[in-house]
Amino acid sequence: MITFEGSEGSGKSTHAARLEARLREAGVPVLLVREPGSTELGQYLREWLKREKTTVPLAELFLFEAARAQLVQDVIRPALKSGKVVVADRFTDSTLAYQGFGRGLDIGLIRRLNDAATAGLVPDVTILLDVPVVAGLERAANRSDDAGSRKFEDLPVEFHEKVAAGFRALAAKERKRWLVVDSTRDQDAV
Ligand code: TMP
Numbered sequence: 001m002i003t004f005e006g007s008e009g010s011g012k013s014t015h016a017a018r019l020e021a022r023l024r025e026a027g028v029p030v031l032l033v034r035e036p037g038s039t040e041l042g043q044y045l046r047e048w049l050k051r052e053k054t055t056v057p058l059a060e061l062f063l064f065e066a067a068r069a070q071l072v073q074d075v076i077r078p079a080l081k082s083g084k085v086v087v088a089d090r091f092t093d094s095t096l097a098y099q100g101f102g103r104g105l106d107i108g109l110i111r112r113l114n115d116a117a118t119a120g121l122v123p124d125v126t127i128l129l130d131v132p133v134v135a136g137l138e139r140a141a142n143r144s145d146d147a148g149s150r151k152f153e154d155l156p157v158e159f160h161e162k163v164a165a166g167f168r169a170l171a172a173k174e175r176k177r178w179l180v181v182d183s184t185r186d187q188d189a190v
Pocket of ligand 1: 008009035036064090091092094095096098099152153
């Protein structure tokens with residue numbers, strides 16, 4: 001399993017899709033998923049996040065973990081079992097970065113919930129697409145698809161700085177799993 005992580009507008013969706021296409025061309029069986037999304041519950045959460053502004057942080061945490069439990073058991077595990085490489089646009093590390101470093105919820109609690117929701121599934125490789133926060137937010141604001149959610153994009157820059165610092169701290173702590181890529185370069189270079 002390969003996961004893409006990063007703050008808003010870092011190019012995760014683009015590069016996850018490009019990796020999927022490249023693996024497919026090479027004849028590697030592959031499945032692309034995104035969080036939240038890729039199940040009915042995940043899609044519901046994505047819609048919920050777009051319009052709901054008042055969810056308290058702890059409820060937000062449980063919602064992401066609930067959608068993750070559904071995605072792992074229903075979609076990711078069966079795919080891995082059938083020999084597919086799973087490419088994910090966000091996964092457990094997003095919850096550590098956003099709800100932990102960003103919202104300030106207890107990191108130990110989030111690790112336990114991540115572990116429960118995934119039944120111990122840890123990505124083989126995690127790619128952090130690193131962009132300056134302000135540039136990323138501008139990129140996110142200019143796109144017209146349904147990616148992202150205004151809920152998070154509308155939070156102050158300081159929140160996103162904490163999230164970005166969180167991702168870098170997570171990557172620095174577990175160098176064997178993480179690959180940090182400068183995503184300010186053009187798409188092909190990245
Ligand atoms: P995205 O499609 O742009 O990645 O939008 C998903 C939003 O949800 C993004 O703002 C990050 C946020 N998010 C969390 O806060 N925690 C999580 O665990 C996940 C998966 C996403």
